Amino acid sequence: MSFQSEIVLKPIGVVKTTAVGDDVKDKTRISRIIIHNELAEALDGVDGFSHLFVLFWLHKIPDEQRKTLKVHPRGRRDLPLVGIFATRSMLRPNPVGLTLVELVKVEGNVLTVRGLDALDGTPVLDIKPFDNWDTARDAKVPRWWTKLENERA
């Protein structure tokens, strides 16, 4: 079996937010995504959608942390040690973040969005419109996940 060895991406823009640290996880927070000027035209029609997926590069993750294979979710030792691909941990072989955001407005090359949990200066890799085919009804999740969800609520 052959694997392509390296894949090179270039940021399409950058996140701007005044939120610092864990405040970025506040889903009511507003951020801006500044798209490279030469790509601004690629935003035409984005305002027809209410929600977008944002793919971004977790640029604060040191390379050696990309080797992490298992974690206690959110570092909690009372939760089971699970594989990275069973979590949304930032420590992953390819530290790409994926977040569904609400689109507030589009002005030129600037998207204003609600609910983007990315730090100021985060490189953005892609913007994809959201539709219902991206949804699973009655999705099953493990017990530890539900526990975390309930604590957050």
Place this chain on the structure above:
Amino acid sequence: MSFQSEIVLKPIGVVKTTAVGDDVKDKTRISRIIIHNELAEALDGVDGFSHLFVLFWLHKIPDEQRKTLKVHPRGRRDLPLVGIFATRSMLRPNPVGLTLVELVKVEGNVLTVRGLDALDGTPVLDIKPFDNWDTARDAKVPRWWTKLENERA
């Protein structure tokens, strides 16, 4: 404003499917994802989820097509010319595919999934568990999008 210039990803695995061409879009199709052996441990606990996001590299897109900024969705001239970021077109600055799949089973380093619209040999970049926070109720989409959806149904 400074942009990180290049981001390097490495495939975590590869797609195996007998589907060819447009058959990969059949959402009932079964594919396998072969994860690199040295990353197999990172799958522990994935079987607790019914649905996963798969991020993959659209390796058949030639580099020059990454410069495309606007398209007629699915090449249809009866639909408006819109920006790439308003579509799920494969021609994008960073040709990363994102698909929600149903997890059928996990055996060692092999995931069997339903609904992955990726060609045989596609490099896989990440696997993320799906939960309801990845969903927007009553998401708004443009009229051309609804038209395509209705035709497909």
